[in-house]
Amino acid sequence: MKKQLKGYFLGFLSAVVLTSGVTYAARTTKTIEAFYNNIKIYVDGIKVEPKDAVGNTVEPFIYNGTTYLPVRAVGEAIGKTVTWDGTTQSVYLGEKPGEKTYLTDICYPYGGEKYSVYLSSKGEFLSLGGKKYTNGIKLRYSNGFILSRLNGQFQTMSFVIGRPDEDNIVDTTVNFFVDDVLIKSIEVDGESLPKRYEIPLNYGLHLKIATDKEDVGIMDIVLK
Numbered sequence: 001m002k003k004q005l006k007g008y009f010l011g012f013l014s015a016v017v018l019t020s021g022v023t024y025a026a027r028t029t030k031t032i033e034a035f036y037n038n039i040k041i042y043v044d045g046i047k048v049e050p051k052d053a054v055g056n057t058v059e060p061f062i063y064n065g066t067t068y069l070p071v072r073a074v075g076e077a078i079g080k081t082v083t084w085d086g087t088t089q090s091v092y093l094g095e096k097p098g099e100k101t102y103l104t105d106i107c108y109p110y111g112g113e114k115y116s117v118y119l120s121s122k123g124e125f126l127s128l129g130g131k132k133y134t135n136g137i138k139l140r141y142s143n144g145f146i147l148s149r150l151n152g153q154f155q156t157m158s159f160v161i162g163r164p165d166e167d168n169i170v171d172t173t174v175n176f177f178v179d180d181v182l183i184k185s186i187e188v189d190g191e192s193l194p195k196r197y198e199i200p201l202n203y204g205l206h207l208k209i210a211t212d213k214e215d216v217g218i219m220d221i222v223l224k
Contacts, residue, residue: 136219162194
């Protein structure tokens with residue numbers, strides 16, 4: 001059945017648009033006609049009951065051939081926190097820009113050999129264990145390494161490490177040095193899924209990460 005929405009929608013409609021190419025650059029006020037048809041939402045085969053922030057059921061609807069879903073319900077169903085920023089009129093699913101301090105953003109490698117850097121700001125990613133990761137590095141071949149200046153600002157570093165999906169299944173070792181002292185050696189099993197680690201930086205000045213023989217991805221590198 002059709003329902004005439006007599007009220008006005010102010011600003012951003014809190015919905016996910018299941019089509020592309022639509023951008024609203026300015027704040028507008030519209031009266032719209034929406035079609036409600038008992039639309040159901042499934043995530044990986046499991047039905048989702050969409051609710052708003054206070055637990056009220058929110059029904060998806062269709063407007064001008066586009067299906068709108070409640071962004072909070074969909075985000076939480078896929079394991080993402082949902083945040084609304086009224087100042088910038090922005091909805092964030094998952095991490096907000098600036099929430100984490102990434103090595104690749106503020107301590108970009110100044111030197112090294114046989115490495116690549118992946119930045120979320122450029123839409124770059126590396127696949128480890130079938131999942132896409134960004135804000136990290138790939139060390140290539142034997143003796144690939146990077147050098148970064150920490151400038152005594154950080155206590156710890158966390159990251160996800162694993163063999164890139166496109167590479168052969170070969171074991172390798174990654175060594176982490178802070179101020180030329182070996183802090184951690186990680187054996188990376190070529191057949192295992194990527195794992196998250198946290199290592200101490202002890203407010204050191206200088207970081208070196210090196211692989212001994214094969215390609216490895218060190219991604220989502222967060223400094224604290």
